[in-house]
Amino acid sequence: MKISEWLKTHPAKALTIAGESSLQDAARLLLDDPEGRDLFVLDADGKVCGHLGFWHVATLLLAELRPTLSLRELIERITLGTVADHMDDQVMCAGVDEDIDDILYQHDLFQQHLERRVEDIPVVDEQHRLLGVVRLTDLLRDAINTDNGTLTDEPEGGRK
C-alpha cells in the first residue's frame, strides 16, 4: 500500500509547532492530545524543519526531579530556551509515493526510537510540507490484525 492511501485509511493528527514557541507551549500541545507523542516544527513556509518528542520535552521540564544530570543537562535545565533550541533538525520524512511495507526498513524507526524516541513518521510532499503522519501504533495494530502477520499465527489448538 502506498503511503498516500495509508494516510486516507489511517488518519492521524500531526502535531505542529513554531520554532520560537516555548517548551511549556510544546508540553501543553502534547498533553492536549493523549495520542500525540511527537511535535513537528514548521518554518514560515510550512516546511518541516525539526522534531521534538514528548520524552525530550518531559526530561527538560522535569530536570529538577532527576538525581543526576550531566554538565550539558545542567546548563539545559537553567537555560531551557525555545523549541528551536532543542528540536532535532535532522528529521527523517517519508514521501507519499513510498510503500508502507518499506517504511520501517527505510527509516529504521526502532533505531530512531532508541535515539530520539520517534513514534510518528512525518509524510511530506516535494516541497517538504507536512501532509500527515504514519503512527507506530497504527503500524503495530495493522501488523497483528493482518492474516499473514506473525503475531496472529497461533499454533493449531493454540489459544484463540
Next chain:
Amino acid sequence: MEILLIGLLMIFGLVLGVLGSYLFHLPRVVGYILAGVLFAPDFLGGPLGAEASEWTQSIVAVTLGIIAYLIGGAATVSQLRQLGWMIVSATLGKVSGSFVAVLVGFTLVGTTVADVPAWALALVLAAIATTTAPGAIMAIIHQYRARGPLTTALLAMVALDDALALMIFSLVLAAIESTGFATAIPIVIWEIVAAIGLGMAGGYVLERGARYLPEQELKLVALLGVIILLTGLADAWHFSPLLAAMALGFSTRLFAGAHSESLFRPLEQLQEVVYVLFFTLAGLHFAPAVVLSHAGLIVLYFLLRAGGQIVGAMIGAQLAGAPRVISHNVGLIMLPQGGVAIGMALMLTGVPSLQDSALLIVNIVTATTLLTETFGAVATRFGLSRAGELGAAVKATKKKEST
C-alpha cells in the same frame, strides 16, 4: 597483574562506594578512594605486588580526555549568552580567587620537593584548586529539593568552572615543561593554537562523519577513537591533550546544534566508570607517611582554596551586581572538589619535570577531596539553608496545591 588490579579496584570501589552511601550516607567517592587505599603498596598492594606505575598514565590520559570533551561540550554559545554576565563574572571571581590564594600561599611557604621549585609546586596546586565537583553539589540540591536564584547560579557555575580550570591547568603544565620564560612563550602558544585548531577540526570531522553512523554503538566507537587519537597526537606533537579534547567537545556541540545528544550521551554514561578509576587510582597512590608528614600543607591547601574562592566569588558576583543572597553564599557552597582535580593530579605522575612532587600532590589532592566531599557538603547545605533555598521546591509545590 595490572588487569587484575583494575578489576579489583573497580569491584571494591563499587562495593565500598555503594555501601558507604547506603549505610552511612557518605559520598560514594569516599568509598572509591578507600578501595584504592586498600590496594596501596603500604596495605594489600604490597603482598599482592600491585603498584601504580606507568601503566596508569595511559588510562588517566584517555579518561581525562573523555571528561574534558564532556566539559567542552557542556554549553553552546547561545546558552552562554543566556546565562549572562553575572554567572560569568562570579565564576571568573571564584576561579581566580582560589588560584591566586593557593599560588600566593604556597609560594610564601616555599615548599620544595627534590628539584621541583616552590613556584612550580604552587602553580600546579593553584591550578588544581580551581576545580569543583558538580556531582556532590547536585546530590545536595536534589536531596534537599533546593530551588531559587542561588541554586540556579550555582548549577550554572559548577558546569562552567571546570572548563576554566582545565584551561588554566593546561597553560600551567605548558609553562612548567618549558625551560625558561623566553622559551615558555612560543611553547605555550603552540600548546594552545595546535590544541584548539586540531580539536575544532576534529569536532567538525566527527560531527559530519557521525551523520553516516546511525547506531549509537558506532558513534561511541567514533567518539572514543577521535579522543584517543587526539590524546596520542598531543603526546607526539607536544600540544595540550586537555585543551584539544575540550575544543573537540565544544566544536562537536557547535556543529551538531540541537542534534548533539547522541554525540555526548554515550560518553556521559561512561562518566561514573571514569571517576571510579580516578578515585581508586588516587587511593592507590595513598602513602600514610606522606600524608602525615605533610598534614600542615593539606590543611593549608584546604583553607587557602576555601578562603580564596569565597572571597573571589563574592567580588566577582558583586561586580556584576548579583544580589547579596548569591554573592555571600556561592563561594562557600562550591567547596566540594572531586574527579577533575584527582584526574589532574594523577596526570602529573606522567610529567617528567614534576615526577618527584607528583606523589605529594596526589596525596594532598586526595586528602583534601575527602575533606571537601564531607565538610564541603556541610558547607553547601549551610549556604543553601542560609539563603532560604533548602526545601524551596517542596514549599512551592505545597503552595500550588493550597491555591
